Amino acid sequence: MTGLLTTAKALFQAAVDRADPAQALRTHLASSPLAPLPEGGRNVLLAVGKAAIPMMREALQLVPAPSQALVITNSENYTEIPGATVICGAHPVPDENSAAAGQAAIELARSLGPDDRLIALISGGGSALMVAPAPGLTLADKAAVNKLLLASGLEINEMNLIRQQLSDTKGGGLLRHAAPAQVQAFILSDVIGDDLRAIASGPTVAPIGTRAQARETLQRAGIWDSTPETVRARLSAVDETHKAPPPAINTLIGSNRHSLKAMMSAAAEEWCPILVSHRLVGDVSEAAETIIKAAESAPRDKPAALIFGGETTVLLRGTGLGGRNQELALRVAKLGAERLSGDWLFLSGGTDGRDGPTDAAGGIATSATWEAIKASGQDPDALLANNDSYAALKSADALLMTGGTGTNVADVQIFLKRPG
Template sequence: MTGLLTTAKALFQAAVDRADPAKALRAQLASSPLPPLPEGGRNVLLALGKAAIPMMREALVLIPDAKQALAITNSENYTEIPGATVICGAHPVPDETSAAAGMAAIELARSLGPNDRLIALISGGGSALMVAPAPGLTLADKAAMNKLLLASGLEINEMNLIRQQLSETKGGGLLRHAAPAQVQAFILSDVIGDDLRAIASGPTVAPIGTRSQARKIMQRAGLWDRAPEAVRTYLSATEENQDASPPATNTLIGSNRHSLKAMMTAAAEGWNTKLVSHRLVGDVAEAAETVFQAAGSAPLDKPVALIFGGETTVQIRGTGLGGRNQELALRVAKLGAERLSGDWLFLSGGTDGRDGPTDAAGGIATPATWDAIKAAGLDPDALLANNDSYAALKAADALLITGGTGTNVADVQVFLRRPD
């Protein structure tokens, strides 16, 4: 089993390495240099997201004439950068630090003149790290809505559509504050399908939808009556013109698909390697079944490496601690104990190094995991029902711990199996 674990971790690291934000930004600016500014114009840098630190460091090297630089990231990735101001927001649930970050970004954008250029370096996590409630809303309203959304089971695009409608920065809000300055954004995607409107909730892109669409989604998901009154009031107001977002140049420089290709390359020698899905999304229980259907049908004439990528969702029914990758691994451990023989291992991890509000990037499942939880004196079924995947996997020494990676291109999974 040690060999499978080493291989799985190497493939996960290949995914993280391919998403290196500094390398991606360097390659992009080498192939497409920034055009010159009008006389007297200034370059101003704003980095937002879990990859903000490496992107900002690289940008300061590549754009040495930048007059101001602000980086907003999560506390796990915080470090000082000479020549830049670095502040932390909270993730996954925003707090006062996120609001302070939002105000700092708005003030920076508003300071720009018509000859200036805002260079935005955007990566996943920005939705929570930088917040600015829409008029009439408080930070408490935003935080309450974010908690509802994270527990709702909605697809990420639906969650982001709602978030955008409640924000002064999301859905092109940053563009409106920066106008009439130029805006050039370089984006590292953590969204499956790479919809630029959804990455960090699209601060430099036109919004995904409208207030009325947000209302309908919330009503369908049973969230409307549970939302704060101020949110319902705001979303019930007359629609404003949302087609007037100022123009911007948005360039995608990295994504989950690039990382999946890197995993395929890294696993090529000695493995029957297959990219099963780059859209492992939706409910985590259904995703676990998808993984097992692929594992059960794979030919075993030689070792098999099945690769997946995506971002699942968890219906929160309990009070436990965990994340979508940990719960997926725990569910696979349960299915494996019931259905699968032989030598196998499953790893699911967030490329940012953090899964939910925990210190783990994800989880690992083997034929021994489910029984190891029982051997520790715990009931794995009860822990699963309580969404307590962290405690379950910790008891089995099955957590994937990497620390912050400085990047974020959603989640990757690998299922390894040797012939019986």
């Protein structure tokens, strides 16, 4: 399996490389330079998300005479940057550092005058890394809701619809604090479909929906009664005016689709690359079935590289440790052992290098993985039922470990199958 693993990791790296935020920002600013400011106007930089460090480094080189620079990112990607203040928030569940980051961003935005420009560099992860509870709410309220959302099985857009209604920065909140200054945002998408309202919960765009829609989504997910009373009160209050936030210039500079194209190109020389889906979403059990069915129908006379991209969800039923990519790999290992023959390998990973609250980027499965877990003395079915994919894959040396990548364009999956 060494050859297949080397190939799969190379294709994963191609996806990460294509999402390089510094290169993406450089390319866009070269083709569309920033408009000049009025005399005395200042350029102020704010980078938020898992790709904030490389985006800020590049911006400091390209933006004329920035007067201030604030970076908000995760601890795995932390590094000092001369000329910038760097704050680390927590992800996926926000903490006091996330709240401090949110307050710092608000203060920076409020310091701007009408001739100034806020250049916002936004990437995935910003929802948790920069938080500012809406009036009447506390950080504990938001953290409690976020934990419920992560275990609910809701898709990312549904989660962000709710998060925006509980925030003072999300859903265009940052624009309101920065007004009347100009705001120009460069955005790296970690959201399938590239809805700018959902990336980092849309600090520079209008909200996804209303309080009533957020309330209905929580009720439909069966977690309304579990949310804090203050949250229920806010979402039940009559406030449907939804004045549009001030305008901004929002530019998408990278996405999952760009990375999938890079994987296809990288695989083309020695494999038959097939883009099966650029929208692998929904529950991991359904996604695993989609992957196995694609593998069953793959060409049998040539080496096939099946490519997927998306962001699945996990409905938590147990107390184990893992992430959506790890559980997807474990489910593919189980189904593959039952239904596939021949030489194959599956890799699922988050392009940010972190899958859920673990140090793994994702997981790897082969025809031998399920039995290898058993051979280690573990019960893979029990571990799967407990959402303990990390322990299961670790026992078979099947975790994908990359460390923080400095970018984030959601997840990619690779299924390699040799003829036979």
